[in-house]
Amino acid sequence: MQSTAATFDVAILGNGLVGSTLAAVLARRGARVALISEDTHPRYTPGEIATPYTAALLRMLAERYDVPELAALATAKRARTEVSAHLGTAQASSFVYHRGGGPRAPREVFQLAPPRVLPAPPTLYRQDTDAYVFHTACRYGATSYQQAKVAEVVTDADGVTVVRADGRTIRARFVVDTGGRGARLIDLFHTREQPSRLRHRSAGIATHMVRVGSLDLAPPDRPPVPWGAGPLHHVFRGGYVWVVPFGPGRDGTPLVWSVGASLTGVEAVGEPAELWAGLLDRFPDIRAQLGAARSVQPWATFESAPLGDGCAGDRWCAIGEAAGFVDPLMSRPLLRGLEAVGFLGGRLLDAIRTGDFGARRFQFMTEFAQRAMDADDRLVHAFFGASVDYGLWRAFLAVWELGSFYGRLTVEHAGREFERLETAKYLGLPFPGHEGYHELFERACADIDDVTAGRTSAQAAAGRIHAGLRATGLVPPGLPLADPSLRFLHPGPADLVRLLRWDAPDEVRPLITAMRRSRR
Ligand SMILES: Cc1cc2nc3c(=O)[nH]c(=O)nc-3n(C[C@H](O)[C@H](O)[C@H](O)COP(=O)(O)OP(=O)(O)OC[C@H]3O[C@@H](n4cnc5c(N)ncnc54)[C@H](O)[C@@H]3O)c2cc1C
Incomplete structure (x- = not known):
């Protein structure tokens, strides 16, 4: 040419x-x-x-x-x-755990909302x-x-x-x-x-739906922000289903939702509608919310590449x-x-x-x-791997959320000098420059591998992950991610003040100080 x-x-x-x-x-x-x-x-x-x-x-x-x-x-x-x-508005990010084959167990839920004084992200x-x-x-x-x-x-x-x-x-x-x-x-x-090189392979389906029902769980599983007021994940062994609301119509309910599922152990999706029907059969509480919902887009499919x-x-x-x-x-x-x-x-x-x-x-x-x-x-x-057990999965989620918290502060702190993150030792991790976080993350992954291999129990591994979280000293006051009994994390203004006044460890102090300045 x-x-x-x-x-x-x-x-x-x-x-x-x-x-x-x-x-x-x-x-x-x-x-x-x-x-x-x-x-x-x-x-x-x-x-x-x-x-x-x-x-x-x-x-x-x-x-x-x-x-x-x-x-x-x-x-x-x-x-x-x-x-x-x-x-739409993501007032909270919510997770409901399902054991499958029957009704879900109470208290196996988690909801994380941004501090009420901070703006919510969109869907x-x-x-x-x-x-x-x-x-x-x-x-x-x-x-x-x-x-x-x-x-x-x-x-x-x-x-x-x-x-x-x-x-x-x-x-x-x-x-x-x-x-x-x-x-x-x-x-x-x-x-x-x-x-x-990928250890993980998953495949799944996605669409937009109408006639999505509300998820109205009885106390003690009723969170401060309704389950439907932001992205909701139904988590179960080997997969998850997401339900994401978009902007409301005149009656205040979303006009349409994003709905989809990701599953491991599935090399490629055959017939999406069949896969979806199979999921609803396995999980009665998901069926209660989504059984009457109807797809308004052709199903999209995906698989690891x-x-x-x-x-x-x-x-x-x-x-x-x-x-x-x-x-x-x-x-x-x-x-x-x-x-x-x-x-x-x-x-x-x-x-x-x-x-x-x-x-x-x-x-x-x-x-x-x-x-x-x-x-x-x-x-x-x-x-x-952690999805085999609520407590284990919840412990790993806390590790991930802690990293995301600091990762976000790291990006905000770097600002116009974003490129300097290129030299971060653990590029790719949510909190890429931090040795202690890297160790915590890797240890949690290893603990989960041990559970998968039958070398330890899910309960023991979850306990170790929570202990690891506490030992890092990175969990700020007002954001008690290391508390395994916590199901609804909704920091209020007082929590935010405690976080901003925190005498943080040296290596994260600049991030907390920058956060404090930006809130003035
Ligand atoms: C099921 C699913 C759920 C997801 N959920 C989330 C989520 O909740 N949050 C999130 O942040 N991310 C999510 N992601 C990831 C996110 O959607 C994608 O990373 C993002 O859409 C990618 O955007 P893109 O611009 O790279 O590609 P795309 O949006 O895929 O755009 C690629 C474009 O390239 C065009 N194209 C391809 N080949 C050619 C060609 N040969 N000639 C001309 N044009 C071509 C296509 O037509 C298309 O317009 C999800 C992904 C999937 C699959």
Whole structure:
């Protein structure tokens, strides 16, 4: 193929949330960006829970690249007025445990709400969220090609030629694949790991539903915030079902919910409706809430996909789910995608300025993808392993939530200097720079492995994990995650004051101090 001068600095394959966010930050800084996708907005995509960590990343990207529109997605209040009233409010994040085969046992529940004085994150109705970020990118000057399926990508010494299925070509200096789980750029330049390094494999289904019932559990399982007022996970041995409400209609109840399931031990989903019916048969309390619900989108299916043995090279890079996918748990795939935008954006702007798009500059993106996937794999493997027992699962959740708490503060603290997290020793973990947290996380994973292998009981392992949590000294007052009897964690203003006045250990004191300053 003849090489011609590049029309664009960067061609981005895929205009979903990750591709459009990258396009917005680059175009805002004057880069010539082509945003190419085989479909059009608005469209259904699963992936609707935004965590406080998601919010922190969006605020960081907004500030670092001067794209204030991204910060509107960080709180439900702003998102519902500035993006779309279809987005919902995550007043709490809730979990209900099921033993299966019969009614659930009382007290096997957990609910975590953000401190009441802090803004709640939104639930992301992706049709509107993705279109909003896409239009933001276009307003900053990105050129959109919709209904343009990419058939091939060819790199040469001067640039990249993106060949569309209709034979037309787009010429750029660099290409980024954000094409999601079906993306193929890695396959053009590398092989997928064989055998895959992933210990965990899961598969599942997702859709939008109407006529979702309310989950009205009798005391003592009635939480301060109704179970339906935010993302709810039904957890059971080897899997989970999520139910996520979107914006309310006139009667105050959500017009539509995101519903889906992830299961381990399933290589690929055959018939989604059959899998769903089987789940409702196994779990009567889930059936009570969802038995009458009806799907209003075709079921989407997903399964774990191995990582490429390289995710970047001369003039190309793959990020987000295009780089590999373990499981949607804890919003990890999107978080990884947004983190990758943070790490890649600055590199690309430097490359555009210097004209050097060589592999060396982008080598870190492979390291990041691999380490983040390793961490996700350990998280998901441990979560599913712990799901054999409520107490064990609850202990592991506390470890994860503690990491997410500090991870969010770390991103907020780094702010415009987000890239300095690249050197964090435990990149990929929610609290990537902290030795003590890393040890806690790894020990918890090992304890869960011991349970799986029959070397110890779930009760003994849960006890050790809670003891480990207390021993770190990292659990702040007002956030008593190490208390195994705690089922509803709803920090009030007094808890927040105690947390902000906490005489924290040296290594986390700067994070708590920064939090204190930002609340003034
Ligand atoms: C079932 C499920 C539930 C999830 N839940 C959550 C959650 O609750 N919270 C969360 O944060 N994350 C969640 N995730 C992850 C999150 O949804 C994804 O990480 C996110 O949607 C990825 O966005 P993206 O822009 O990378 O890809 P996508 O949104 O998949 O966009 C990729 C785009 O690339 C286009 N494309 C692909 N191939 C080509 C081609 N050859 N030519 C042209 N265009 C192409 C596609 O048409 C598509 O428009 C979930 C994921 C799944 C699968």
